[in-house]
Amino acid sequence: MRKYEDIFSKKQFLWGSATAAYQCEGAWDEEDKGISEWDYFNHHSPLNINQEDGDSASDFYHHYKKDIDMMAEGKQNTYRFSIAWSRILPKGYGEISQAGIDFYNRVIDYCLEKDIEPNVTLFHYDLPLELAKEGGWLNSKITDYFNEYAKICFENFGDRVKLWATINEPRYYAYCTNIVGNYPPNRKLDFQSYFQSQYNLMLASAKAIHTFKEMKIDGVIGIVHDNGSVEIDPATKESENIFEIADFFYNRLILCPALLGELPPELEKMIGIFGFTLLRAENETELFRLGKGDYLGLNLYNRQYVTDWQEGKTEVFHNNKGSGSNNKEGIRVENIFESSFDETVRRNKWGREVNPRVMYTALKEIKNRYENPMIMITENGHGCYEEPDETGYVVDDERIEIFEQFLFYMRKAMDEGVNVKGYYHWSTMDIYSWINGYRKRYGLVRVDFENDFTRTPKKSYFWYRDYIINYFAEA
Numbered sequence: 001m002r003k004y005e006d007i008f009s010k011k012q013f014l015w016g017s018a019t020a021a022y023q024c025e026g027a028w029d030e031e032d033k034g035i036s037e038w039d040y041f042n043h044h045s046p047l048n049i050n051q052e053d054g055d056s057a058s059d060f061y062h063h064y065k066k067d068i069d070m071m072a073e074g075k076q077n078t079y080r081f082s083i084a085w086s087r088i089l090p091k092g093y094g095e096i097s098q099a100g101i102d103f104y105n106r107v108i109d110y111c112l113e114k115d116i117e118p119n120v121t122l123f124h125y126d127l128p129l130e131l132a133k134e135g136g137w138l139n140s141k142i143t144d145y146f147n148e149y150a151k152i153c154f155e156n157f158g159d160r161v162k163l164w165a166t167i168n169e170p171r172y173y174a175y176c177t178n179i180v181g182n183y184p185p186n187r188k189l190d191f192q193s194y195f196q197s198q199y200n201l202m203l204a205s206a207k208a209i210h211t212f213k214e215m216k217i218d219g220v221i222g223i224v225h226d227n228g229s230v231e232i233d234p235a236t237k238e239s240e241n242i243f244e245i246a247d248f249f250y251n252r253l254i255l256c257p258a259l260l261g262e263l264p265p266e267l268e269k270m271i272g273i274f275g276f277t278l279l280r281a282e283n284e285t286e287l288f289r290l291g292k293g294d295y296l297g298l299n300l301y302n303r304q305y306v307t308d309w310q311e312g313k314t315e316v317f318h319n320n321k322g323s324g325s326n327n328k329e330g331i332r333v334e335n336i337f338e339s340s341f342d343e344t345v346r347r348n349k350w351g352r353e354v355n356p357r358v359m360y361t362a363l364k365e366i367k368n369r370y371e372n373p374m375i376m377i378t379e380n381g382h383g384c385y386e387e388p389d390e391t392g393y394v395v396d397d398e399r400i401e402i403f404e405q406f407l408f409y410m411r412k413a414m415d416e417g418v419n420v421k422g423y424y425h426w427s428t429m430d431i432y433s434w435i436n437g438y439r440k441r442y443g444l445v446r447v448d449f450e451n452d453f454t455r456t457p458k459k460s461y462f463w464y465r466d467y468i469i470n471y472f473a474e475a
């Protein structure tokens, strides 16, 4: 029987890559899979501006062996993936799909056969449509539905999966679904729903973590947070106040329950500042205390650079559309704070900062403020437009350059005592990007979406392989 404690004695450090179910699996209606909110949105909504979908995605459903083989050949020793809730429970609750269970059993077993440690996320944005119709993450009953679903996964896969995450980026997901409005159900600037769904996501996570502990599953479980470390533009007048407010907005409703097992002490004050109400569980103190995570998964792309906003209304200027490299991206919150623009920092084609130093500052900050938790970098990567040569090979030198810097800063933080146990590059192969479809590529391996989903490793794949080999040679 495999044991959690053996993982790190054998592997020392987890080096791998990551994907999410909707973004890579395809097979959207194969066997008795239910429809997810993303299936429905991409098929029917006029807001699907690119008219693309994840129906086939990278066809991981039929290519998983090839992908796992390539991870192993690339010396990766772990793989982070998510389970599609609607593949296990087509309606989100009730009847279980044996075909869904069988699929993930095949993936997990093949990972183990190749000595790849599976790291499973239970929810990565693809809510079953039936649950979305019932109010999704605003319906307080969803915390129990999620707990039931989690329990089924623990029962079926808990004997072999030792690394678990409940929910991917609850904060960013709540932001895109309720503030930007670019993810279904496409609510815009709805702060009430933004905070309530974060609360419900965290409560759902806490209940599932408690269930995991009660079932005495051998392994660790936590939540995955998007790095929102707040840095203040030096031009800001009242920087201390702005820091506290922005930090609550971006981090604290997630990090306090996840790492300290309690809601942020400043919650009442922030309810006053942002003017929202929360429908709260009666026994929330107990639930959050019992639902504290064992570690934090950190998706690290960039920081939140903010300044004060004294002169006007709330608005969002979220582009993520690949329209150029110099667009300001972020939010203005009426008379409180706004995202600031740092001219000195390089940007990608989607207007986002490419700022690897943030890996170091974020890790140090979490260590110092949240009791030095165990951390895994569950995502980090660089989205590009890419052109292969005639053989399908991509020379992605830009990715390699940025990748190397991020790893440099991660190792520096580790040298200074931050407890990082693993790193997952985003993404294993090219996959569907939520808003940018197939044009924005993150993979270490190229997928030819027009040609039988042919896989061709990129230059970065080989670079990462050699990096891992060197790491273990030096360790």
Ligand code: BGP
Pocket (backbone or CB within 6 Å): 020, 023, 168, 169, 172, 226, 299, 320, 379, 383, 426, 432, 433, 434, 435, 436, 440
């Ligand atoms: C994270 C998500 C991933 C992935 C990544 C890149 O927030 O967890 O699912 O999509 O961001 O985002 P994008 O594809 O929008 O560039």
